[in-house]
Amino acid sequence: MPSTVPAIHLKDVKKRFGSLDVLCGINLEVEMGEVVCVLGPSGSGKSTLLRCIAYLEDDYEGRIYLEGDLLGRAEHNGQLKRVEGAALRKVQLKVGMVFQQFNLWPHKTALGNIIEALILVKKMAKNEAQEIGEELLAKVGLSEKCKEYPSRLSGGQQQRVAIARALAMRPQIMLFDEVTSALDPELVDEVLHVMRQLAEEGMTMLVVTHELGFASRVADRVVFMDQGVVVEEGSPEKILKNPNKLRTREFLSLMAHEKF
Amino acid sequence: MYDWNFDVIWDYRMVYLKGAVITLEISLLAVFFAVTLGLFVGIARQSHRKLLSLPASWYVEIFRDTPLLIQIVWIFYCLPILMGITLNAFWAAVVALSLHMSAYMAEIFRAGIVSVDKGHIDAAKILGLNYFQIMRRIILPQATRQMLPPLVNNFADILKLSALASVIGVYELLHSIDNVIMNNFRPLEMYSVLALVYFILIFPVAFAARRSEIYFARRY
Numbered sequence: 287m288p289s290t291v292p293a294i295h296l297k298d299v300k301k302r303f304g305s306l307d308v309l310c311g312i313n314l315e316v317e318m319g320e321v322v323c324v325l326g327p328s329g330s331g332k333s334t335l336l337r338c339i340a341y342l343e344d345d346y347e348g349r350i351y352l353e354g355d356l357l358g359r360a361e362h363n364g365q366l367k368r369v370e371g372a373a374l375r376k377v378q379l380k381v382g383m384v385f386q387q388f389n390l391w392p393h394k395t396a397l398g399n400i401i402e403a404l405i406l407v408k409k410m411a412k413n414e415a416q417e418i419g420e421e422l423l424a425k426v427g428l429s430e431k432c433k434e435y436p437s438r439l440s441g442g443q444q445q446r447v448a449i450a451r452a453l454a455m456r457p458q459i460m461l462f463d464e465v466t467s468a469l470d471p472e473l474v475d476e477v478l479h480v481m482r483q484l485a486e487e488g489m490t491m492l493v494v495t496h497e498l499g500f501a502s503r504v505a506d507r508v509v510f511m512d513q514g515v516v517v518e519e520g521s522p523e524k525i526l527k528n529p530n531k532l533r534t535r536e537f538l539s540l541m542a543h544e545k546f
Numbered sequence: 547m548y549d550w551n552f553d554v555i556w557d558y559r560m561v562y563l564k565g566a567v568i569t570l571e572i573s574l575l576a577v578f579f580a581v582t583l584g585l586f587v588g589i590a591r592q593s594h595r596k597l598l599s600l601p602a603s604w605y606v607e608i609f610r611d612t613p614l615l616i617q618i619v620w621i622f623y624c625l626p627i628l629m630g631i632t633l634n635a636f637w638a639a640v641v642a643l644s645l646h647m648s649a650y651m652a653e654i655f656r657a658g659i660v661s662v663d664k665g666h667i668d669a670a671k672i673l674g675l676n677y678f679q680i681m682r683r684i685i686l687p688q689a690t691r692q693m694l695p696p697l698v699n700n701f702a703d704i705l706k707l708s709a710l711a712s713v714i715g716v717y718e719l720l721h722s723i724d725n726v727i728m729n730n731f732r733p734l735e736m737y738s739v740l741a742l743v744y745f746i747l748i749f750p751v752a753f754a755a756r757r758s759e760i761y762f763a764r765r766y
């Protein structure tokens with residue numbers, strides 16, 4: 287039986303930086319277990335969209351529901367008020383995020399990066415956290431790199447550690463922001479492989495990417511964004527091969543030229 | 547040609563030693579307070595709350611933009627009259643040196659904190675770490691790498707500046723030796739050896755500052 291509550295539900299989300307409108311009313315639903323890829327030109331607001339869902343940007347209008355729970359806000363007599371502390375954290379921790387620049391903490395080892403939040407946030411005992419960390423490193427194929435500092439790892443390895451670190455908190459939803467864009471071409475596949483495996487396990491994923499191959503093979507749905515709005519969305523087949531909108535078509539032909 | 551006579555120095559070895567101990571006491575206390583105060587002021591300066599950052603900025607400006615010598619004299623002579631707080635000369639020197647250097651320490655902490663990649667902080671926020679956890683576990687350990695050499699350098703500065711305590715009569719190195727010279731009239735020998743004693747105190751600290759850079763460059 288399909289679940290009726292979407293994993294992610296954005297209602298008219300607007301975000302501006304100063305006088306710049308970056309998100310101009312985004313409505314988006316992602317079902318549980320669904321993999322949605324977001325495409326769009328640089329500056330169209332893709333990162334900002336993910337950052338709002340991760341609550342790294344907290345100053346947006348509209349509503350974001352994660353598995354039916356309102357993120358970062360509570361309703362009082364029809365008025366939306368910000369919430370902080372435990373009430374925020376409970377919803378926010380449903381989300382894990384992986385960044386283009388990996389953002390591993392350079393003063394901690396691969397394992398140290400993974401267990402930090404387990405110990406500080408989940409209050410786990412160190413050896414218990416280490417067990418989980420080692421398991422996750424094995425899962426992303428880096429068992430033997432436990433004790434290495436990030437600077438000793440390749441970009442692809444660092445990104446896999448970053449994925450493992452996010453997974454350690456057992457999020458229901460994973461956000462990926464151009465996670466292969468900073469990698470040398472030969473390292474892209476090892477990261478995509480881990481993401482694909484995750485998708486097959488049924489993780490809900492919202493993936494900003496320029497990897498059209500990944501989008502067409504793994505995504506259940508593709509969303510095309512431009513200038514802060516969702517221009518169109520649909521199956522990968524539809525959006526990548528036969529989009530309705532001119533802007534989507536232009537973008538895809540530009541991508542094809544740029545890359546190869 | 548001046549007729550050096552270093553034999554007299556040996557007679558005053560205990561004066562040098564006691565002076566050095568007081569100089570070290572003042573300096574170590576001042577380092578401790580300056581680092582502690584500087585940490586809080588530096589963090590406050592970085593706060594996005596104006597109520598914290600503005601006073602912190604003024605604090606830094608006031609203590610950096612007035613001479614330490616004036617601060618020492620002011621705390622020793624004026625504070626008792628204005629506020630009824632009387633400090634003996636030793637503690638007046640420690641307080642003045644601590645306040646003065648804390649402004650520099652605050653700037654070092656601030657620079658260290660802003661040097662940390664915003665992305666590392668974002669990653670920590672998403673994982674649910676709170677402000678203090680992020681400061682203590684993510685920001686400060688990384689900032690240390692950048693902060694330690696200038697912090698240690700500041701310690702060397704404090705050792706040098708502690709000589710100013712002589713103006714309010716603290717028997718640290720300089721004042722102790724001045725006092726002796728009035729009796730033995732051998733300023734050349736006494737001051738030359740005094741310089742050497744300062745060098746012996748300060749050189750290891752300056753050396754450590756440089757080593758700490760190398761140490762952190764090697765780790766991660």
Ligand SMILES: Nc1ncnc2c1ncn2[C@@H]1O[C@H](COP(=O)(O)OP(=O)(O)O)[C@@H](O)[C@H]1O
Nearest residue numbers: 303306308326327328329330331332333334335
């Ligand atoms: N912190 C910020 N302050 C000001 N402007 C920002 C900030 N973050 C993003 N922007 C602007 O918002 C727009 C969308 O950025 P972004 O979401 O990063 O787009 P994308 O990820 O699609 O390339 C860009 O014009 C960018 O310059």
Ligand SMILES: [Mg+2]
Nearest residue numbers: 332333334464
């Ligand atoms: Mg982006």
